[in-house]
Amino acid sequence: MSAIQTSAPAATPAARRGRLTYLGGRILEYLGVLFVALTLNFLLPRALPGGPLKLFGSPESLARLTAEERAQIATEYGFGDPIHLQFLDYLKSVVTLDLGTSLSDGREVTAAIADALPWTLLLVGTSIVATTLIGITLGVIGGMRRREGKGAFTLIGAIVVDSIPQFWLAMLLIVWFGVKWQIAPTFGATGPDGTTVAGLAEHLVLPVATLTITGIGYIFMYTRSSMLSVLTSEPVQHAHARGIPRGRLVRRHVLRPALLPVHTLIMLDIGFLAAGAIVVETVFAYPGLGRLTFGAIAARDYPLMQGTFLVLTLMVVLMNLLADLTYPLLDPRARTGANQ
Amino acid sequence: MSAPATSPPVVARDRRRDLLGRQGRVGAVLLSLIVGTAAYGFFILPDDAGKARVGLPYERPSGANPLGTDDLGRDLLDQLLVGAGTSLTLAFIVAAVTTVLAAVIGGLAGIGPRWLSSIIMRGIDVMLVLPELVLFILAATFLGQSFGIRAAILAVILWPVPARVLRAAVLTTWSRAHVEAARAMGAGQSWLLARHASYLLGPLLVPVFVRTAMRVIIYDATLSFLGLGDPTVPSWGTTLYWVQVNGVFLSDAWLWWAGPPGVAITLTVVSLALIGTSIEDRLNPNLQESR
Numbered sequence: 311m312s313a314i315q316t317s318a319p320a321a322t323p324a325a326r327r328g329r330l331t332y333l334g335g336r337i338l339e340y341l342g343v344l345f346v347a348l349t350l351n352f353l354l355p356r357a358l359p360g361g362p363l364k365l366f367g368s369p370e371s372l373a374r375l376t377a378e379e380r381a382q383i384a385t386e387y388g389f390g391d392p393i394h395l396q397f398l399d400y401l402k403s404v405v406t407l408d409l410g411t412s413l414s415d416g417r418e419v420t421a422a423i424a425d426a427l428p429w430t431l432l433l434v435g436t437s438i439v440a441t442t443l444i445g446i447t448l449g450v451i452g453g454m455r456r457r458e459g460k461g462a463f464t465l466i467g468a469i470v471v472d473s474i475p476q477f478w479l480a481m482l483l484i485v486w487f488g489v490k491w492q493i494a495p496t497f498g499a500t501g502p503d504g505t506t507v508a509g510l511a512e513h514l515v516l517p518v519a520t521l522t523i524t525g526i527g528y529i530f531m532y533t534r535s536s537m538l539s540v541l542t543s544e545p546v547q548h549a550h551a552r553g554i555p556r557g558r559l560v561r562r563h564v565l566r567p568a569l570l571p572v573h574t575l576i577m578l579d580i581g582f583l584a585a586g587a588i589v590v591e592t593v594f595a596y597p598g599l600g601r602l603t604f605g606a607i608a609a610r611d612y613p614l615m616q617g618t619f620l621v622l623t624l625m626v627v628l629m630n631l632l633a634d635l636t637y638p639l640l641d642p643r644a645r646t647g648a649n650q
Numbered sequence: 651m652s653a654p655a656t657s658p659p660v661v662a663r664d665r666r667r668d669l670l671g672r673q674g675r676v677g678a679v680l681l682s683l684i685v686g687t688a689a690y691g692f693f694i695l696p697d698d699a700g701k702a703r704v705g706l707p708y709e710r711p712s713g714a715n716p717l718g719t720d721d722l723g724r725d726l727l728d729q730l731l732v733g734a735g736t737s738l739t740l741a742f743i744v745a746a747v748t749t750v751l752a753a754v755i756g757g758l759a760g761i762g763p764r765w766l767s768s769i770i771m772r773g774i775d776v777m778l779v780l781p782e783l784v785l786f787i788l789a790a791t792f793l794g795q796s797f798g799i800r801a802a803i804l805a806v807i808l809w810p811v812p813a814r815v816l817r818a819a820v821l822t823t824w825s826r827a828h829v830e831a832a833r834a835m836g837a838g839q840s841w842l843l844a845r846h847a848s849y850l851l852g853p854l855l856v857p858v859f860v861r862t863a864m865r866v867i868i869y870d871a872t873l874s875f876l877g878l879g880d881p882t883v884p885s886w887g888t889t890l891y892w893v894q895v896n897g898v899f900l901s902d903a904w905l906w907w908a909g910p911p912g913v914a915i916t917l918t919v920v921s922l923a924l925i926g927t928s929i930e931d932r933l934n935p936n937l938q939e940s941r
Contacts, residue, residue: 339775346776466673469927473919475868477875478890478912485899485908531927585781589872593894603784604876607791619784626779 336634340627347623352400354619355612404620410613412606419617422602427621429499430598433591434583436514437521442576445526446569449533453541453568454560465531472527476586480520480593487516497595517594521587525579533572540568570641577633581626670928677924684918688738691731700728700884708903717906720889721896729884730910736885737867737918740801745863747805749855752812759813760820761839771817777810786869790878797880800873804866812858819854823847853933860926864919871915886911 403409409419452464488496494515500506540546541564549563588600595601599618606614670678691699703723704715711718717726759770789803823829829846837846873879874887877895881888893899893908 342772343776343779347779350776350780465927466924469923470916470920473864473868473923474916475871475875475912477872477894478908478915481890481893481899481904481908482912485904489899582781585784588783588787589876592876604787607784607787608877610791615788619788622781622784623779626781630779 333635336631340631343630344624344627347627348401348404348620349397351616351620351623352397354616409617409620412614413611414605414609414614419613422614423599423617423621426597426599426602426618429596430584430587430591430600432510433514433517433521433596433598434580434587437518437525438576438580438583440518440522441525441529444522445529446533446572448526449530449572450537450565450568452530452534453537465534468527468530468534470527471523472531474524476520476524476589477593479524480516480590483516483519484593499597513596517587517590517596520590520593521583525583529572529576532575533568536568536571537564540564543567566640570637573640574633574637577629577636578626581629584625585622670925671932673924674928677921677928680917680921681925684734684914684921685738687731688734691728691733692735695728695731700724700732701882704728710903711906717910718903720892720907726889726907726910729889730886730914732884733886733889733911734914734918736883737870737915740797740804740870741863741866744801744804744808744866745859747801748808748812748862749859751805751809752816752858753855755809756813756816757820757843759817761824761843770813774810774814777807778814782807783869783872786873787876787878790873795878795880797883800870800880804869808862808865812862816851816854816858819851820847823850826850853929857926857930857933860922860929864922864926867915867918867922886915 407420409423411417412419412422415422448464448468452468484496487494495513496516499513500509546559546563549559554563584599585603586600587596587598588604590596591598591601592604599621602614603618603622605611606618701724704725705719705723707719707721707723709715709719709723715725715727717730720726720729755770759767759774762770785807786803789807790800793799793803824842824847829842832842832846843851870879870885871887871890874885875890875894877891879885879888879891889911890908893904898904898907
């Protein structure tokens with residue numbers, strides 16, 4: 311970080327140029343990562359045992375084919391082509407969203423993903439909002455009251471909820487709320503009477519609770535330590551010495567810088583949560599992307615596996631990009647390009 | 651928590667206490683208890699403990715089987731005790747391998763030639779985009795579920811984050827005044843590392859080890875719970891897998907069947923977390939610019 315931060319208005323040509331170069335560089339970097347991710351996804355079915363033909367049938371049905379028939383299929387579908395041509399074909403299929411058909415139920419992979427994605431987004435989105443609100447609030451309070459004894463207890467509490475295995479907490483919630491008290495449904499996303507708002511909300515309760523409880527510990531600890539480092543920083547001490555009232559001090563001088571790193575952390579989390587919801591979606595039989603992925607891997611359904619894996623990776627890349635793009639909106643230093 | 655170091659430690663005993671702090675000591679005691687349990691399961695219990703039928707299926711807790719039996723009449727307490735060994739051995743082996751990998755790769759990225767450093771960092775960037783859990787499930791499904799393979803998969807997938815942390819630490823250390831002074835006098839990289847930086851960097855390996863062990867325990871249990879564990883070895887995750895398969899939580903049996911392994915996993919991870927956070931708190935804050 312440079313020592314002198316002149317708060318130049320964002321519109322000066324130099325600043326704008328700095329920002330554009332910065333954004334351009336970042337986007338290039340992301341294109342690079344995207345390319346590698348696509349390549350890995352392309353190689354995935356080719357690297358796993360069984361060869362590329364398994365994209366078209368189960369191992370048992372393939373075993374019945376003669377060597378000649380295999381060779382014929384391979385030429386027909388272009389597996390005899392040089393690898394770079396195969397890669398171009400693959401890229402074309404990704405761009406046109408034609409990801410093949412699932413081996414287990416014959417559905418279009420794109421359709422299967424399109425069916426599952428909204429459920430995951432609903433589940434993960436709701437839990438992210440809940441986790442963020444609770445985690446940040448507790449973290450800010452924990453950071454402000456670190457000397458009041460209770461701080462240690464909240465910290466230990468955070469460590470404990472951070473350590474509970476998701477699948478076990480999910481089971482406990484099912485035991486108590488689903489079986490003993492019977493106040494919340496334990497599986498699926500909708501009730502017997504179709505898609506109603508109440509039914510959706512009801513089915514979200516336990517999965518969201520699982521993701522939220524296991525998620526707040528991390529955000530709490532991160533927010534708390536970020537608060538601590540800002541509270542003891544020189545600008546804040548100086549502001550305090552100038553006699554700025556405590557409320558205003560916290561709102562204007564502490565919260566904004568303290569929550570910057572938390573913002574980045576949460577954005578990265580969103581990308582990974584979709585993949586992390588595999589466990590919760592499996593336990594609660596929630597029809598989302600995680601369960602689809604797990605089912606695809608368990609059934610050795612290569613086309614579906616390739617498709618879901620691609621979407622999960624793209625989500626992480628997108629959230630990374632979004633974190634980078636929104637960061638300058640929150641941090642004026644990044645806006646002027648002063649750090650580059 | 652972070653007590654300001656106003657007075658220097660007077661005697662060696664105090665300094666050692668300082669490294670862990672009260673929280674860390676609680677964690678250490680807890681962890682020793684669990685390690686003791688694991689040792690008991692490994693050395694004292696017979697080899698087929700937790701695998702052999704000792705009673706009728708679905709027995710309630712009794713004098714002979716303090717935690718009851720599972721659907722095949724195997725003793726659940728034995729499974730819990732043997733599971734401690736399985737979990738901890740895997741965690742410690744993987745954590746050791748990952749720490750070495752992270753130290754070597756992160757170190758090379760920090761002080762190696764520029765081209766090597768940028769290759770490593772781009773590689774880490776890519777690895778961090780791939781969802782870990784999906785990779786584990788994929789690898790466990792296709793490569794098999796034996797102990798060695800499980801350990802290798804975990805180590806290969808877990809090194810990037812700590813490598814990045816250690817690289818940042820190496821860079822910070824290398825820009826410290828005393829290291830720069832030594833370099834200006836012509837000291838080589840390996841001498842700098844051994845003589846001027848090791849005392850700063852060495853302690854950082856402890857939290858890396860502890861954090862990795864925590865993640866291994868959770869991931870291993872999760873994979874076993876999803877049915878991707880080695881069914882021939884009793885482990886906490888595998889016990890919970892059978893809970894899920896048999897729908898145990900519809901009866902009272904969840905209390906002694908599902909409860910203990912979950913508590914054991916949580917306590918193990920908590921004990922490691924207590925040790926890890928208190929050591930991190932006490933390390934030089936200058937070196938903590940992770941990520």
